[in-house]
Each structure stands twice: as C-alpha cells, then as structure tokens.
Amino acid sequence: MYAYQGPQAYARISLESRVAGATPHQLIAMLFEGACGAIAHARIAFAQGNVARRGEMISKAINIVDNGLRAALDHQKGPTIAADLERLYDYISRLLMQANLHSSLDKLAQAEMLLRDLAEVWQAIAPHKQAGQP
Secondary structure, eight states, X not given: OOOOOHHHHHHHHHHHHHHHTXXXXXXXXXXXXXXXXXXXXXXXXXHHTOHHHHHHHHHHHHHHIIIIITTTOOTTTOXXXXXXXXXXXXXXXXXXXXXXXXXXXXXXXXXXXXXHHHHHHHHXXXXXXXXXXX
16 A cells, blocks of 8 residues: 655655755755765766766756756845856856766866865854854
8 A cells, every 4th residue: 555665755854854944044055965965976977887877967966056056146135246156156067067078077076176165165154153153
C-alpha cells in the first residue's frame, strides 16, 4: 500500500522544514549552499566521465544563481551593491556555461570559488553575528 520512498523523501522533508522556518538571510545562505553542492556533484560527474550528470548539475547551479540569487537582489534598497552582484552572478553563470561547454574543470573551480567566497561573506554579515551572537 505504501511505496518505499527512501532517503530522498526524508531529505526533501528536511529541506522543506528548513525553508519553512528560515529567515530571508538564511534562505540566501541555502541558495549558496545549493549552488555549491550542485557544483560539487558536477565535479564528481567530471571525474566519472558522466557528461549527462555533469550537465544536469551545472544547469542546476546556473538555475540557482540566475533564478535564486540574482532574482533576490533588491535594486531599490541597495542599487550599487545589487548592480555589482548582478554583474558577478552573470559572470559566474557564464563561467558555469563555459565549464560545461568546454569541459573545463578550471572554470568550474573558479565559479565554485567565487560562490564560496560570497557565501562566506554572506555568513559573516548574518544578523545574529552583527548582534554579537555566535
């Protein structure tokens, strides 16, 4: 009667719970986490020679950057920083596309490094850190 759904079902429920209780700042952190995770999976696919999986994971990372991180930019509240981040996200998306198109681990690594640096800065400016909390 009940079909086994396995670990994926638990992971999905866990993610849904995290998203439901997250602050806007935490949601952006989750987007960085998701993009970096997709790139890590693409790197594994590179090593395994799995071109289809590599493309799927790079596409997922591009989608998160373009439809998550870029879409969340508030050009009204911070036009200068939003414009700078818009250009950086566009550059990261292009790096990811080139990494897939040209089978370039270097471009994939560069995109990942930029996203990890941004994620680190994002964590450093977390509201609870500004209030002096751990």
